[in-house]
Structures are given as structure tokens and as C-alpha cells.
Amino acid sequence: MAKILIPTPLRPYTDKQDAVDASGATVGELLADLTRRHSGLKAHLYNEQGKLRSFVNVYVNDEDIRYLQKEQTPVTASDTVSIIPSVAGGVPATTDADANVGSVRLQPDRELPALSNDEVKRYSRHLIMPEVGVDGQRKLKAAKVLCIGAGGLGSPVAMYLAAAGVGTIGLVDFDVVDYSNLQRQILHSTPDVGKPKLQSAKEKLQALNPEIDIRTHEVALSSHNALQLFEPYDVIVDGTDNFPTRYLVNDACVILGKPNAYGSIFRFEGQASVFATRNGPCYRCLYPEPPPPGLVPSCAEGGVLGVLPGLIGVIQATETVKLIMGIGEPLIGRFLIYDALRMRFRELKLRKDPDCPVCGTHPTVTKLIDYEQFCGIAPAAPEPVTVNNATELTALELKQRLDRGDKLTIVDVREPNELQINRIPGSVHIPLGDIPKRYNELDPEAELIMQCKSGVRSGKAADFLRSVGYKHVLNLKGGILDWIDKVDPTQPKY
Amino acid sequence: MPASEGRRLTITAAVDRAIRAHGQETYPHECCGALLGRDAGVTDLVALPNTTEEGPRRRFLVRPSDYRLAERRATELGAELLGFYHSHPDHPARPSQYDLDHAWPTFAYIIVAVAQGAAADMTVWYLKDDRSSFEEGTLHHGENPDPDAAAAVHR
Numbered sequence: 001m002a003k004i005l006i007p008t009p010l011r012p013y014t015d016k017q018d019a020v021d022a023s024g025a026t027v028g029e030l031l032a033d034l035t036r037r038h039s040g041l042k043a044h045l046y047n048e049q050g051k052l053r054s055f056v057n058v059y060v061n062d063e064d065i066r067y068l069q070k071e072q073t074p075v076t077a078s079d080t081v082s083i084i085p086s087v088a089g090g091v092p093a094t095t096d097a098d099a100n101v102g103s104v105r106l107q108p109d110r111e112l113p114a115l116s117n118d119e120v121k122r123y124s125r126h127l128i129m130p131e132v133g134v135d136g137q138r139k140l141k142a143a144k145v146l147c148i149g150a151g152g153l154g155s156p157v158a159m160y161l162a163a164a165g166v167g168t169i170g171l172v173d174f175d176v177v178d179y180s181n182l183q184r185q186i187l188h189s190t191p192d193v194g195k196p197k198l199q200s201a202k203e204k205l206q207a208l209n210p211e212i213d214i215r216t217h218e219v220a221l222s223s224h225n226a227l228q229l230f231e232p233y234d235v236i237v238d239g240t241d242n243f244p245t246r247y248l249v250n251d252a253c254v255i256l257g258k259p260n261a262y263g264s265i266f267r268f269e270g271q272a273s274v275f276a277t278r279n280g281p282c283y284r285c286l287y288p289e290p291p292p293p294g295l296v297p298s299c300a301e302g303g304v305l306g307v308l309p310g311l312i313g314v315i316q317a318t319e320t321v322k323l324i325m326g327i328g329e330p331l332i333g334r335f336l337i338y339d340a341l342r343m344r345f346r347e348l349k350l351r352k353d354p355d356c357p358v359c360g361t362h363p364t365v366t367k368l369i370d371y372e373q374f375c376g377i378a379p380a381a382p383e384p385v386t387v388n389n390a391t392e393l394t395a396l397e398l399k400q401r402l403d404r405g406d407k408l409t410i411v412d413v414r415e416p417n418e419l420q421i422n423r424i425p426g427s428v429h430i431p432l433g434d435i436p437k438r439y440n441e442l443d444p445e446a447e448l449i450m451q452c453k454s455g456v457r458s459g460k461a462a463d464f465l466r467s468v469g470y471k472h473v474l475n476l477k478g479g480i481l482d483w484i485d486k487v488d489p490t491q492p493k494y
Numbered sequence: 495m496p497a498s499e500g501r502r503l504t505i506t507a508a509v510d511r512a513i514r515a516h517g518q519e520t521y522p523h524e525c526c527g528a529l530l531g532r533d534a535g536v537t538d539l540v541a542l543p544n545t546t547e548e549g550p551r552r553r554f555l556v557r558p559s560d561y562r563l564a565e566r567r568a569t570e571l572g573a574e575l576l577g578f579y580h581s582h583p584d585h586p587a588r589p590s591q592y593d594l595d596h597a598w599p600t601f602a603y604i605i606v607a608v609a610q611g612a613a614a615d616m617t618v619w620y621l622k623d624d625r626s627s628f629e630e631g632t633l634h635h636g637e638n639p640d641p642d643a644a645a646a647v648h649r
Contacts, residue, residue: 008565008575009598043625044599055596057558064558085561087578088546089593089603090524090553091585 002075004034005082013040027058028071030081045083055086112138113167119211123165136325137165143324144168146233148221148249150201151175152304153239153263155187156313157320162205162212164321169205170215170233173197180494184306221245223368226252235320237261239313241298243290244371250275250283251368254358261319263312268305270312270338273331273350274319276359280332285353290375301456308340391462392475395483398449410449410476411442413461422491424451424483432457435464444470451476451483453494501631503576503602503618504535510635512539514613517581517606523550526580528564529602530573535636536602538571539579540564553592554580577602584608587615589628597621602631 001023006014014020022037024030031052035042047053058065059082065073075081115123115137126132126140145166147154150173161169177185177192177200185197192200198216205214219225221240230236230252238249238260246264253260253276260275262283275282315336322328335348357364393401401408410427412419419429430438432452442448448470450458455477462475476483484491505513509529516525516539523544530538542564546555556564556578568575578601582588587607589597597603599621607614619628 007561007598008568009600012600040623055598059558084558085556085598086558086596087526087556087561087598087601088554088596089526089580089590090546090548091551091582091590091592 001077002030003080004030005080007083007085009085010041010044010083013044014038025074026069026071027060027065027073027075027081030075031058031071055088057084057086058082059084111142113141114138115141116211119165122209122211126164131327132325136327139325140165140321141167143235144170144233145235145237145320145324146170146172146230147237147239148172148245149239149241150185150187150197151181151239151241152184152265152299152309153313153316154201154237155185156310157237157239157261157263157317158187158201158205159208160314160317161320162209162214164317165209166212166321166324168213168215168233170217170229171198171201172217172219172221172229173201174218174220184304184309186310221248223248223371226368227256230256230258233258235259235261235323237263237316237320239263239316241300243375244377246283247290247374248368248371251358251365254282254284255367259323261316261323263309263316265304265308265312266299267302268308268340270308270315270340272312272315272319272336272338273334274323277330277332279352281350281352282356282359284358285356286335286350288353288357292376301453305340311338311340390474392455392459392477393449394477395486398476398483399487407447408449409442409446410451411458411461412480413450413452413458414480418453418494421494422480422484424480424488427451432461435461439465439468439470442470445472447472447474449474449476452479454479454481500629501602501618501620502534502634503604503631504634504636505604506535506537506636509536509539510616512541513579513604513606513616516541516579517583517608517613518611520544520550520581521608521611522583524552524554524581524583526554526556526578528556528561528567528578529576529604530564530568530571531576532573534576534602536576538567538573540567551583575601577604579604579606581606581608581613584610587617589619593619594621594625594628597625597628599623599625603628604633 001021003019004022005019006017011018020034022030022033024033031045035045045052045056060068060073060075060079065071115134120127123137126137127134143166145161147158147169150158150171154171158169158171175197177188177195177197179193181188182190187204188197188200196218198218202214202216217229226248236249236253236258238246240246240249250260259277262275263270263272274280319331322330333350335350337346337348352359354361410424412423412427412429413432413435415431448465450462450473452458455475458479459475462473465473481493484493516527526544527542528540529536530540542556542560544550544554545557546553565575582605585607587605589603589605603619604616605619606616616633618631618633620631622629
């Protein structure tokens with residue numbers, strides 16, 4: 001027998017007594033006996049699953065049983081057991097998102113749509129979680145998310161958002177599915193090669209979830225269309241692979257006040273964060289200036305582990321649904337770096353920069369600019385007509401000259417593993433990075449044809465050789481890809 | 495008393511003022527505190543810290559130690575703990591599902607809506623015995639026996 005102290009609100013169930021006796025060797029047994037003697041208490045102490053309600057605190061003497069052995073905590077006749085309320089409450093859940101700092105401000109007057117019976121069945125694993133519930137699912141249904149890119153990152157993002165029931169998903173892309181996409185872009189499959197990515201994406205997403213609205217925008221995102229394109233959406237998911245678009249997406253998000261669920265991938269490393277929320281930092285707070293052109297290679301140049309965008313895209317999708325529902329701790333002011341080879345995550349703290357040119361206190365960038373120029377990439381100018389002073393030649397021209405018996409040295413500047421895939425017969429191999437220390441292996445009087453995969457790296461090598469006095473240097477336009485297309489289709493492309 | 499009016503809670507003008515002031519002071523966060531008095535008449539308040547870890551803009555939590563403090567204070571004043579008050583910043587003065595899930599029987603729950611930093615509607619609610627919903631009571635403004643009672647707001 002032990003004494004249990006009863007709090008004010010429960011005293012009507014114990015004949016107004018503030019202390020009653022009950023028997024049992026543990027807290028659990030004691031409370032079971034208490035509710036047998038005073039049956040009205042049961043509904044208030046225990047939930048439907050028979051667990052003590054979260055706001056019911058039980059103390060043995062002055063210790064919370066959560067820090068002892070919970071309901072197995074032993075009690076003796078000399079112990080005093082107290083039931084002590086936590087009193088909690090809050091504003092209605094349907095509009096929690098408005099009040100939560102880390103959440104998206106969905107258009108305030110937007111009605112939350114109801115769920116059909118089919119939707120209840122489809123989303124039942126969401127609905128049974130109190131953190132999501134019917135209200136969270138209705139928020140997802142009301143939400144509009146725009147994915148920039150339907151490629152490596154866009155694939156897992158769009159698929160999981162579609163599956164989760166985000167009511168409107170927009171996709172921006174103007175590319176066509178290529179064999180080299182299939183290693184990671186799981187929205188697209190082998191029969192889709194040659195189709196526009198948006199067509200393939202829409203078919204997959206609509207098959208996955210016919211309840212949602214898929215909007216396709218088959219355009220190249222630019223300073224002219226970005227604001228108009230973003231306007232109807234609540235969250236923008238950046239799945240782009242180049243710096244001009246990344247800065248464009250960031251600036252447009254800041255200007256419109258829309259959160260940017262950011263992700264990027266390269267080789268074995270991924271990054272993710274949430275930018276451009278009301279009080280959080282933006283991409284420019286982290287990187288005020290773009291890297292010099294060509295310094296950071298793209299995935300097409302440097303490669304990417306196929307499963308990597310899966311993980312980073314799913315982080316972006318996770319942050320997006322959290323923002324929409326206004327739950328959890330968003331990835332705002334934190335920059336996540338993932339290393340797939342070491343299987344490690346690092347987290348950098350990120351602060352909003354008061355001097356940020358876009359989101360700072362005195363912004364200097366208040367409308368969208370020319371991002372190609374900002375990133376030092378010259379706009380595609382008409383080909384210079386330099387007949388007598390040519391700097392490049394085409395695959396067909398190279399073939400003709402080789403057939404004619406001209407003495408040419410073809411210098412392949414790709415990495416060794418790329419040469420295992422394909423090679424122009426007779427080429428010598430010096431990787432681009434080795435050119436500065438090995439160029440003297442090349443005869444300054446010989447005619448040199450610089451070659452790589454597509455002509456970008458070999459162009460840099462050619463520029464370098466000219467700068468150190470080589471006079472007869474030509475760049476193979478379109479690289480080995482063009483060579484295979486026009487001259488030697490038996491070799492594989494990558 | 496007509497049944498439609500529900501249970502009746504009387505509050506003094508000082509209590510009314512103090513609840514509103516507390517809600518405005520903590521805006522945009524929720525405020526919370528205990529209602530002390532006798533016979534369905536609130537004469538004193540104990541303003542309590544909001545200790546929620548879920549974001550004070552939309553949640554409040556009175557931890558057990560503060561609950562004990564409120565009961566002790568009631569005993570000292572020869573009064574009873576009648577219930578609790580809290581604010582709904584930029585939301586109507588109606589209980590949420592969360593309020594219902596966490597409600598205690600018998601207690602009076604006063605909710606004050608604070609819109610854009612200004613206290614507006616104030617309502618009172620009681621949990622039904624089967625926990626199915628809240629029943630709205632009526633707030634009655636009684637005469638203030640002690641014009642200095644506002645000073646009886648404790649921290």
C-alpha cells in the first residue's frame with residue numbers, strides 16, 4: 001500500500017480526496033489498482049493504446065519515473081507517488097505552418113483540400129503518424145513544388161514528392177533522354193532514350209500517382225522567364241548542374257521569398273541545404289562569387305557516382321515535405337556535405353551574410369541579371385571566320401588530312417580511364433593536368449591536333465601550348481564524340 | 495442558468511487585463527499561466543514560463559515543477575487551482591486538436607486571441623468527461639473587489 005497524491009483536476013474522480021491509497025509493488029501496478037478503485041481516472045491517465053498520456057507525469061518522491069525504471073519503478077509503503085500534470089496546448093494544427101519560423105508560408109488564404117477515400121488509403125502510412133496526420137497530408141496536397149531539372153537530382157526528388165502526395169509538381173527541363181543518363185536518372189528508362197525528358201518524367205510520375213497535377217515547362221530557365229515560372233510555386237528544388245543556373249535559381253528565390261531546397265553532386269561528393277527562407281542564408285551568403293569558369297568540372301566532365309544523386313535528391317525531397325508541413329528542424333543555416341566513399345556526413349554552420357548582395361540588409365542585386373556573364377561564360381558568339389589562322393578543325397577534316405598522308409600528332413588530353421573506353425588510333429596521351437610539365441615531349445615544329453572528349457579540355461591545352469610558343473596547334477572540334485559520329489561509329493561513346 | 499450557456503467562470507477586471515497584457519507581452523509567442531480562485535471565480539493569476547521545445551509561436555507547455563508552484567501558490571492564498579490560460583497568437587480563441595489532446599478534466603481553459611500583437615477575443619473551455627471535445631463556457635466579468643489585484647500577477 002502506498003499513498004498517491006492526486007492533482008486538482010482529477011480529484012472529482014477520487015471523491016475530492018487529494019491523496020488516496022493503492023497497492024502494488026511497482027508504479028505500474030499501483031496505477032492499475034488506482035484506476036480499478038477510481039475508474040473515472042483511466043481515460044485521463046491512459047491513452048487508447050493503454051500507455052500513460054504524455055502530459056501525465058508520475059513522480060516517486062521527487063523523481064520523475066521517466067528517469068527511474070518508468071512504470072517498472074518499485075514502490076514501498078514509505079514512498080509517496082505523485083501524479084503531476086504538464087499543461088500543454090497550442091494553436092490549431094491546420095495553420096501551424098504560418099507560425100513556424102522554419103516553414104513555408106503557403107499562400108495564407110489557401111483552402112486546404114479534403115482527401116478522397118482513395119487518397120486516405122494511398123497515404124495511410126502518413127496519416128497514422130501524428131506529426132503528419134490528415135492535416136499534414138492536406139498541406140502536401142495543397143502545396144506546389146517546382147523542380148529545376150528532371151535529371152539526376154530531379155528524378156528522386158520528383159518521384160518521392162509525387163509518391164508523398166505533393167499536389168502540384170512542376171518540372172523545368174528541355175533535354176532529351178540519352179543512354180548516358182540512365183546510370184542515375186531513375187525517372188527515365190531504356191525505351192525513353194531519344195524522348196524529351198519531360199514527356200518521360202510525366203508518364204512515370206503520373207503512373208506513380210494519378211491524383212496529382214504534373215506541370216511541365218519545356219524551356220531553358222533564364223533571367224527572362226524565371227520569376228514568372230517560379231511565381232505560382234511554394235518551394236523551388238534546385239537540381240541544376242551548372243553555376244549560372246544555380247545563381248539564377250538562388251536570386252529568383254530570394255527576390256520572390258521562396259525557399260530553395262538545394263542539392264549538388266560531383267563524383268562521390270554531395271551537398272545540400274535550404275536557402276532563401278525568410279531569415280536564413282542564401283547560396284550567395286555561402287559563395288558570393290562563382291568559381292572561375294572551367295575550374296569546377298561538371299558531372300559530364302568529371303563523372304558522378306550513379307547512386308549519389310539518389311541520396312542527395314532524397315534529402316532535398318525530405319526538406320521540401322518538412323517545409324510544407326512545418327515540422328521538424330529544417331536544413332536552414334546548415335550546409336550538409338556527404339562523402340559517399342567514406343560514407344560520412346559533415347555539417348557546416350551557415351550564417352546569413354548582412355552584406356550579401358541579394359539577401360543582405362542593403363542588397364545590390366534586386367532583379368535578375370545576366371548569369372552567363374556573371375559566371376564568366378561568354379555568350380555563344382558567332383564562329384570567328386579565321387580561314388588563314390584556323391585554331392580548330394573538324395573530325396572530317398582530320399580524317400581527310402590523315403588519309404592524304406599529312407604528318408600530324410594527335411594529342412589526347414583525357415584521363416587514362418577515358419582512353420580505355422575509346423581512342424583515335426595513333427594518338428599520344430598526355431592528360432590535361434600534366435601538359436604544363438610534359439609539353440616539352442611534344443615537337444614544337446610538328447603540327448599538333450589536340451583532342452579530348454568534346455573539345456573543351458583540348459581547347460585549354462591548345463591555348464596553353466600556343467602561350468608557350470607552339471605555332472602549329474589545332475583543336476579537334478567536338479572531340480572524340482564527333483570523331484565517332486562522323487568517322488568511326490564502331491567505337492562506343494560515353 | 496440556461497444549458498446553452500454552459501459553465502460559467504467569473505473573472506475580475508484585473509485578471510482580464512493581466513491575461514491580455516501577458517498575451518501581448520509574449521506575442522508572437524504563446525503565453526501561459528494558472529488561474530487561481532474559488533467557486534468558479536478567478537481572483538489571481540500565476541504567470542508561468544512557456545517551456546515548450548516545439549516552438550513557442552504555436553505551443554505552450556507548463557512543466558510539472560511550475561504546475562506544483564501554481565498549486566502551492568493556490569494553497570498559500572487559500573484558493574484553488576481552477577485552470578490555465580494561454581494565448582493563440584494570430585489565431586482564433588478556439589481550442590485546437592492539440593489543446594484537446596492535452597487537456598485535463600475539470601480545469602477551466604481560458605484562451606485569448608492575440609491578433610497582430612493586440613489582445614482580442616477571450617473565451618473559456620472545459621473538457622468533456624469522455625475527452626471527445628471541449629464545451630465552451632461563459633466568461634462573466636465580475637466586480638473587482640480590489641483595484642490593485644493586477645499586482646497579484648506572479649512571475
